[in-house]
Structures are given as C-alpha cells and as structure tokens.
Amino acid sequence: MKELLRVGCAAGFSGDRTDAAAPVVEALVASGGPAVLIFETLAERTLALAQLARRADPDAGYEPLLDDLLRPVLARCLAAGISIVSNFGAANPVGAARRIHALAHELGLRAPRIAVVEGDDLSGATQRPLLDAALGGAADGLSMVSANAYLGAEAIAAALLDGAEIVVCGRVADPSLTVGPALAHFGWARDDWDRIARATMAGHLLECGAQVSGGYYADPGIKDVPGLARLGYPIAEIDSDGHCTITKPAGSGGRIDAHTVKEQLLYEVHDPLAYLTPDVTADIGAAEVTELGPDRVRLSGVRGHPRPDGLKVNVCHETGWLAEGEISYAGARAEARARLAAEVLRERLQGLGPLRADLIGVTSVFGDDAGRQLAAQPPGDTRDVRLRIALNHAERRSAERLVREVTALYTCGPAGGGGVRTALRPRLGTLSCTVPRDQVPARHRFVPEERP
Structure with a gap:
C-alpha cells in the first residue's frame, strides 16, 4: 500500500485570495509525504472572458492573477517536490506555461518541467460540425465566443507520470485536478470506479477552496465560524483506497467539521446517486462523514459506476x-x-x-x-x-x-x-451539450517542447 497523498487547494475560483497558498504549502511540507498543490480558477463565464482577452492579446487568456498566486510558493514547491496542478491555463495554457517559466527565471529558480493539457478547446472551425450536431437547431446563427469540453483526469495523470512538476490545464472538470494526481500516485486502473469515485468526491470537497473550511457556511448566530478573516484552505489526505480526510493548516481560521463537509459534499450535486463527471459516475448515497478530531473529517462509503459515454461541453x-x-x-x-x-x-x-x-x-x-x-x-x-x-x-x-x-x-x-x-x-x-468522448482526445505536452 502506498503512503497517503496529500492534496491542498489554494483557490476556488478566479479572483480568490492570493495569500492562501503559503500556509497550505507549509502544511504539506511539514507532513513530509507526497503532496500536490491545486488551484481551481475556472468557471463557465471565466473561460469565455479569457477567450475574449486572448482575441485582444494573443499572449493573454490565462488566469490574470497567475503571478500573484504562484510567486509566494513556487520556490518552496519546487524545492520540496510538491507538484502543482491547476486549470489556470484557461483559454491559453501554453501562454500560462511560458509565463511560469519567466516567473521562475525572475525568481532565480531553475526551469521547472511544465506540461500543458490540451484538447478541451472546441471553438475552432474543424470542431464546428461536432458542435452543430450536438446542439441541433440551437447552433443556428450563434456568435460563438468559446466552446470547451470538460476533460477528465487521465491526461493530468499521464503528465505527472511523465515527470511534470507543474501541470497547466484549460477546461478540466474541477474534481479531476485531484483525481489526476491520485491516479498517478496510486496507479489505479482506469476502471476502478469505487476508488476513482472516492478521489472525485475528495476533489469535490476541495474544489471550492475555503467553502469547506467554513467560508460559505458562515451565518452569524446560527453557524458561527471563528477566524473568518484568516480562513485556512483545505487539504485532503487520500489513502490507497481513495478515502479521504479533510483538514486545514494548523492555527488557521475557519472550521472543518461534519456540518461544513456535508454542505460542501452536496454543493452543486444534481443527483447524489449519480454525480456525473468525465472520470466516473459517483454515488454518495451510502457515504459516511466522520469527525476524527478538531478540523479533521473523514469521508468514506462513496461508490462508483462507469463514467458517462459523452463529455459535457459549454x-x-x-x-x-x-x-x-x-x-x-x-x-x-x-x-x-x-x-x-x-x-x-x-x-x-x-x-x-x-x-x-x-x-x-x-x-x-x-x-x-x-x-x-x-x-x-x-x-x-x-x-x-x-x-x-x-x-x-x-x-x-x-x-x-x-x-x-x-x-x-x-x-x-x-x-x-x-x-x-x-x-x-x-x-x-x-x-x-454532450459530445462523444472519442471525438475529444486529450493529450499533454511539455512547454517548451523537449527534444530527445
């Protein structure tokens, strides 16, 4: 059995706090084991705005706060071997990768190995027939700004197994930022639905950043949260069976207990028995939430079913x-x-x-x-x-x-x-809409291109 994988989340959307990552990284370093830092910075409208920004400037189109998010922690992550996985590539993952290389140079660091995940962008002319077929008459006369498929975790896992220290994605499903590192670390089969579903729900708990730490939960006098101004962002400790324990950096504000975890577990889940993702159909009907101690909550009992045949496209x-x-x-x-x-x-x-x-x-x-x-x-x-x-x-x-x-x-x-x-x-x-999975091949490549 491989040791625990710790995944810390330092952003839940584009525009989130930029000082959240440092305490998370220090907690990951202190744990002494394999660890990954994720930033979740995309939403549907965010990606469209990024595409518009790239139209105006071909070098733009990635997360505007990229420097602010990474500058405080890049050196620490590279030195400690903490992988960074994020969708802050938005409409221009290659541009984001180049900017990270430039930032590393400015900080006097060695050049990191950065992989970009591609395949989600379906806005090109060659993909228009695919979208027309999926949208039917709704596509007539449409002035399209962006079209992106929700990719899964496999390309992220492949990039990490290929030696990437930083993986920059565009539109991948939010939980896949966690599932990818878990697949790479534990070596699960791609149809090990129960384990993948458990890692998916661990990613679901992490993906909104400080919500699970009490941020979106707080309601004075009813659901009080201490230290709301200095919330600790969450860390998931994932075991070899995919079960996770959710915690946060010691001494940080907020609270993680059965209540906050249950609220986030159900957040934006349309069907608890069939939560559809590109990686798996997760079933939390028999899930158990157990408080292990202060700010330590274990999620178990999640089951998985085969993933959908199609991929969602916005x-x-x-x-x-x-x-x-x-x-x-x-x-x-x-x-x-x-x-x-x-x-x-x-x-x-x-x-x-x-x-x-x-x-x-x-x-x-x-x-x-x-x-x-x-x-x-x-x-x-x-x-x-x-x-x-x-x-x-x-x-x-x-x-x-x-x-x-x-x-x-x-x-x-x-x-x-x-x-x-x-x-x-x-x-x-x-x-x-949804499109056939085999029509959207995901892939990774290193930036800059590596030569044999």
Whole structure:
C-alpha cells in the first residue's frame, strides 16, 4: 500500500485570495509525504472572458492573477517536490506555461518541467460540425465566443507520470485536478470506479477552496465560524483506497467539521446517486462523514459506476449588450423617490425590452426582470435606497440609451438623487451539450517542447 497523498487547494475560483497558498504549502511540507498543490480558477463565464482577452492579446487568456498566486510558493514547491496542478491555463495554457517559466527565471529558480493539457478547446472551425450536431437547431446563427469540453483526469495523470512538476490545464472538470494526481500516485486502473469515485468526491470537497473550511457556511448566530478573516484552505489526505480526510493548516481560521463537509459534499450535486463527471459516475448515497478530531473529517462509503459515454461541453456566445445604471436616494421619502425614478425610466425606455429595476435593500435579490416583485412589494419608508436599472439589448446603441437616461436623473428628477454609476458591457449566454468522448482526445505536452 502506498503512503497517503496529500492534496491542498489554494483557490476556488478566479479572483480568490492570493495569500492562501503559503500556509497550505507549509502544511504539506511539514507532513513530509507526497503532496500536490491545486488551484481551481475556472468557471463557465471565466473561460469565455479569457477567450475574449486572448482575441485582444494573443499572449493573454490565462488566469490574470497567475503571478500573484504562484510567486509566494513556487520556490518552496519546487524545492520540496510538491507538484502543482491547476486549470489556470484557461483559454491559453501554453501562454500560462511560458509565463511560469519567466516567473521562475525572475525568481532565480531553475526551469521547472511544465506540461500543458490540451484538447478541451472546441471553438475552432474543424470542431464546428461536432458542435452543430450536438446542439441541433440551437447552433443556428450563434456568435460563438468559446466552446470547451470538460476533460477528465487521465491526461493530468499521464503528465505527472511523465515527470511534470507543474501541470497547466484549460477546461478540466474541477474534481479531476485531484483525481489526476491520485491516479498517478496510486496507479489505479482506469476502471476502478469505487476508488476513482472516492478521489472525485475528495476533489469535490476541495474544489471550492475555503467553502469547506467554513467560508460559505458562515451565518452569524446560527453557524458561527471563528477566524473568518484568516480562513485556512483545505487539504485532503487520500489513502490507497481513495478515502479521504479533510483538514486545514494548523492555527488557521475557519472550521472543518461534519456540518461544513456535508454542505460542501452536496454543493452543486444534481443527483447524489449519480454525480456525473468525465472520470466516473459517483454515488454518495451510502457515504459516511466522520469527525476524527478538531478540523479533521473523514469521508468514506462513496461508490462508483462507469463514467458517462459523452463529455459535457459549454458553448458561450454573444447575446447583446448589458446596460446598467445606479443612483441613490436618501432621507425622507427616499423609497418613494426611487420608485418614481424607476417609473420614469420605464416610460422613457418603453419598447426597448424588459427593464429590470431593483431597490437595493428593499427588493433586489428576490426581484424579477418583469418588475412584478417590485410592484407587489408595498411601498415603505426606507430612508436609504440604491436604485439599480438594467437592460439587455442586441444593439449597443439602444443599450446606451439606458446609460444616458440614468445619468439624466441628476437634474430631471426625482429630487435628491446622487452617486450615479453606469456600465455597458457585452453579455454572454451559455448553451450546454454532450459530445462523444472519442471525438475529444486529450493529450499533454511539455512547454517548451523537449527534444530527445
């Protein structure tokens, strides 16, 4: 039986804290055993925005915070033999790999062996027939920004077995960042569904960073979390059967207990008996969560079934322009003035399409684009109100009208409005489909290319 593999996660999305990695790395070093550091930085919209950034600059398109994430820990990881696996390659894994090489040089480090995983990007002309077949009529007239398949763990494992110290991915399934190192370390068969499913759920617990450490769990007076400002990011100790124990760096803030683990275990799981991933269909129907001690929780009892025949693909496409405007009203009759401003804007922008009006602090989260919720909410006497107005339109010129009309409220009334802020940006839509697995070959290669 091989010794435990420890996998620490230092990011749960693009824009996460950049000081999380150092305590995780120190905890991994202190453990003295095989260890991997992962950064999960992708979401559906994140990848589309990365593709747009690459259109503007061919050298861009990877995680914007790459330097900030890696600079504090790169030297320590290379010296301690801690592998780094991440999807921060986004739309440009090769560009990310080159930037990491440059960063290592700037830090006076030796050149690391960096592998990139490719095959997820289906936005090229040669893949369009594949997408058209999968989307059917929904593909007609689509102005596509990105199309990416959710790859699994096999290419990550192959890269690590080939000697990669850093593996840079684009779109892989979030749990696969953990499954890949486990496959490489333990040498499991690719159809060892139970073990792969257990590693998948270990990756699922890690993938959102500090959520499992109490971040997304915290609710004052109901679910209190100590040290929320200095949350410790999670570490999974995975054994040779795939079972895991979730913990965090000693002395860090947050909490890991049966409650936080159960919440994260069920997070975004559509069917607990059949959680579909590219690597396996995981079944947590008989899973057991056991507290072993302070900030140490073991997950066991996960079962696995054969992986799906197809791979999920997200297609992001242009859907017009989103125009937004905000203005504040305060003091006596503030809410009434904000409601009147919304009525004025609805009248002046009539015919452009649905106009969403939110009274932040009164009706916003539970609002709706048709304005029904706002109309149903009895007028109150809130004395501090922020009005938000939003419009989506296919044409930029029409969307710009909202921006001008909100600004005009300064002098056109109602009285006392101030603090106007407006924004206009392209809006993206997402379509999902599945494609045959054998039509999306994943592969890895080293950057720079290694010669015999």
